[in-house]
Amino acid sequence: MFLVSGIWIYASLILVAVLSLMFIGDMNFGRVTDIFGSITLRSSGSWELSAIPLFVWMGELILLTDISSRIFRGLAPLVRRLPGGLVHSNVFGCTLFSAICGSSAATTATVGKITITELRKNSYHDSLILGSLAGSGSLGLLIPPSIVMIVYGVLAEVPVDRLFAAGVLPGLLLGFLFSLYIGANSLIRGGRSTQAAPLETVSEDRAGYTLFNSLLDLLPIAIIIGIVLGSIYTGVATPSEAAAIGTLSVLVLTVVTGAMNWSVFHKSLMSALYTSTMIFAVVVAASLISTALGYLHIPINLANMIVESNLTPGQFILIISVFFIFLGMILDGISIVVMSLPILFPIVTAMGIDPIWFGIYLVIMVELGQITPPVGFNLMIIHGMSGAPISKVAVYALPFCGLMCLGVLILYMAPAIVLYLPQYLFG
Numbered sequence: 001m002f003l004v005s006g007i008w009i010y011a012s013l014i015l016v017a018v019l020s021l022m023f024i025g026d027m028n029f030g031r032v033t034d035i036f037g038s039i040t041l042r043s044s045g046s047w048e049l050s051a052i053p054l055f056v057w058m059g060e061l062i063l064l065t066d067i068s069s070r071i072f073r074g075l076a077p078l079v080r081r082l083p084g085g086l087v088h089s090n091v092f093g094c095t096l097f098s099a100i101c102g103s104s105a106a107t108t109a110t111v112g113k114i115t116i117t118e119l120r121k122n123s124y125h126d127s128l129i130l131g132s133l134a135g136s137g138s139l140g141l142l143i144p145p146s147i148v149m150i151v152y153g154v155l156a157e158v159p160v161d162r163l164f165a166a167g168v169l170p171g172l173l174l175g176f177l178f179s180l181y182i183g184a185n186s187l188i189r190g191g192r193s194t195q196a197a198p199l200e201t202v203s204e205d206r207a208g209y210t211l212f213n214s215l216l217d218l219l220p221i222a223i224i225i226g227i228v229l230g231s232i233y234t235g236v237a238t239p240s241e242a243a244a245i246g247t248l249s250v251l252v253l254t255v256v257t258g259a260m261n262w263s264v265f266h267k268s269l270m271s272a273l274y275t276s277t278m279i280f281a282v283v284v285a286a287s288l289i290s291t292a293l294g295y296l297h298i299p300i301n302l303a304n305m306i307v308e309s310n311l312t313p314g315q316f317i318l319i320i321s322v323f324f325i326f327l328g329m330i331l332d333g334i335s336i337v338v339m340s341l342p343i344l345f346p347i348v349t350a351m352g353i354d355p356i357w358f359g360i361y362l363v364i365m366v367e368l369g370q371i372t373p374p375v376g377f378n379l380m381i382i383h384g385m386s387g388a389p390i391s392k393v394a395v396y397a398l399p400f401c402g403l404m405c406l407g408v409l410i411l412y413m414a415p416a417i418v419l420y421l422p423q424y425l426f427g
Helices: 009-024 029-044 047-064 067-079 085-098 104-121 126-141 147-156 160-189 204-233 239-256 262-295 298-308 313-328 333-350 355-370 377-386 390-413 416-426
Strands: none
Touching: 009 029, 009 262, 029 262, 047 067, 047 104, 047 147, 047 239, 047 262, 067 085, 067 104, 067 204, 067 239, 085 104, 085 126, 085 160, 085 204, 104 126, 104 377, 126 147, 126 160, 126 355, 126 377, 126 390, 147 160, 147 262, 147 333, 147 355, 160 204, 160 239, 160 355, 160 390, 160 416, 204 239, 262 333, 298 333, 313 333, 313 355, 313 390, 333 355, 355 377, 355 390, 355 416, 377 390, 390 416
16 A cells, blocks of 8 residues: 555555554554664664675766776677677676676666667667567676675575575576577577678688687676675675675776776765665665564464465465566565565475575566566666667567576476585585
8 A cells, every 4th residue: 555655665664564563563652663773773784784885886887987898899709609699798798797786777777788789780689689688687686796685685694695606507597598599589580680790701810809809808897706706705705895895896997997087986976875775774674574574473374374285385486476476567676575575484484495595586586577567677777778668678578587487497496506506615
């Protein structure tokens, strides 16, 4: 009711929590505020949350500078001979950018501002350009570092570094499925609309020089990825410390390449501040609603009811997948996590589903929501950059929605894809 009325999501959650405890839990307002005061201090003081503004700032810095164009220049010579040609730069570019920015929106906007124009110049069809960008842009939530993973880790009390490790192979799996579809589409349909524009005839020396330049363009990005993820997986730094190191690395890169000026610095910092404040407000509100539900015994009662109904884990995952697809049509990713987790997580633990695996599954379902209308944020971003109607962008994204569902099925059948790296790195 509150959401339909247009009230902010975090305010709606707080109102529901307060009213539930007062009218259902029979608490007076003073006791409710005492409980919520301590919960607010505890949730907002979580050390893991300090990584969020830093990762957001990294994404904003890259969005406002020429780093994204360097990624495209570096990838172009490497992918243009594949079936589907330069369209693979959407997948590869988003995969690379996702590894230094935890935001799906920033990934889509940064890669799209370069690739949409360039791919249209090379006579590719919008169905592949925009569809692959919509699907691949959502990888910003799955490939670490991921802001949604940090929020899930804090709320579910799951180690964030293990979640980051768990997201690597599933992220690469989805990227592989996307590229496989692009290549198969090109081979089946053929023609200029899906294949690369004819290549120049160049000498071997010139080809070697092009390859060298492409590697040179990708080197700074590879170094930053190695610093951020390497410091986490080797145990040298926590995710929050790695975020600080990565942000400093991006700042140095923008200064060295001449992309930094006062306007870029100020605009990126303020944008990161606004985004981070919104995320923190929703996380605190989620902690409050979770506490209220706990006092009312709703999650444990619901968990017992579902366990007693003898649903298998597979049936449970199928049912909540439909639920998440519906939520993705009306809510953003972080809101989906904070609204559903307090109710679903006790059920997940009661059914013996691994919380690391469930976290990755939840992130993929949130990704799916990024490209489902009417509130698909990636669709809106692509619509704004390309001028294509949202309805068409949504149709173009449908095959990639199907590939995400296929990815979830594969991960359910082979959970080791999710759990191998966390177990290998952290025991």
